[in-house]
Amino acid sequence: MSLQNMLLALYESDFSLWIRQNPPVFPTLESFHVIAIALVFGTILIVDLRLIGFTAHRRSIDKLITELLPFTWGAFALAVVTGLLMFVANAPAYMNNAQFLWKMVVIAAAGINMMIFHATIYRRIADWDVTIPPPNAARTAGVLSITLWLTVIYLGRWIGFTLETFF
Amino acid sequence: MSIQTFSQWLYATPLAVAFREMVWFIPTVQTIHILAIAILVGAALVSNLRLAGIIATDETPAAVVRRYLPWMGPALIVLLSTGTLLVIAEPGRTLGNTVFWVKMVLVLSGFALTRGFQKPVLALQPVGAAPVALAKPAAWLSLVVWGAVIFCGRFIAYT
Structure with missing residues (x-):
């Protein structure tokens, strides 16, 4: 079964049809997706700005990360679930959409950036936890x-301006 | 002049036409709008979770609120300015829409809740001081209000 056929099968599934045929469902998914985005970006921005050298409510970066990251991850999980459900509703269209594919690439890049941070400089956090400015x-x-x-x-x-929902 | 005639007049102004003709304009302004709501929600989340006694309980509520409150005002100004641009570009989508006005009332409530509690909370200095009355329910309520604002924002596009 080719990818295209799999996406079409997904599109023709009862669940996918149910999302498309009930008008309030898709905007509700989008609303939770935006709430999740606001929480992900809002919390990660506080940590990122502290990493750059702006002050937060915690002097210790480690404390700040431990305190806020559970909220970032929880919100990210909500964004992934709502995003997957929107994808299921129009799988072939998303797969044909350059903005969607680039978005996935950039999310992966953000993940790699985070993994590199945790595998390198974060291992020595005790040396620079309360230092301002933090190391380069x-x-x-x-x-x-x-x-x-x-x-x-x-x-x-x-994506909202380029997705071709009907074809 | 009714809201509808005003919307039609606004829709036809050269400014509104120019906004709509630049293909990148609406998505870009909407993105800035979302970034500003993210900053506002992030600041509200940390402040309100402290007021609710969930995080950073070894710091005073005043210390936490003082750190994030200065982000909320400018974020709200960016939200109102980008929002105004979006209304100018597509007045029919917003001004004649009940969900838009519900959203405006909610924004005002979120603003009033934040303003109403910032003064007594900021005045609290010692770590062990008695908490401000009603600060906890107000903290949870504010988070629900900002969530509802986002909900209305998305539903404007569908009603």
């Missing part, structure tokens, strides 16, 4: 994170 590696990770998430949100908004 941490500041770079913060700037990259903000830039990548901004791009994700911009691409996401463009």
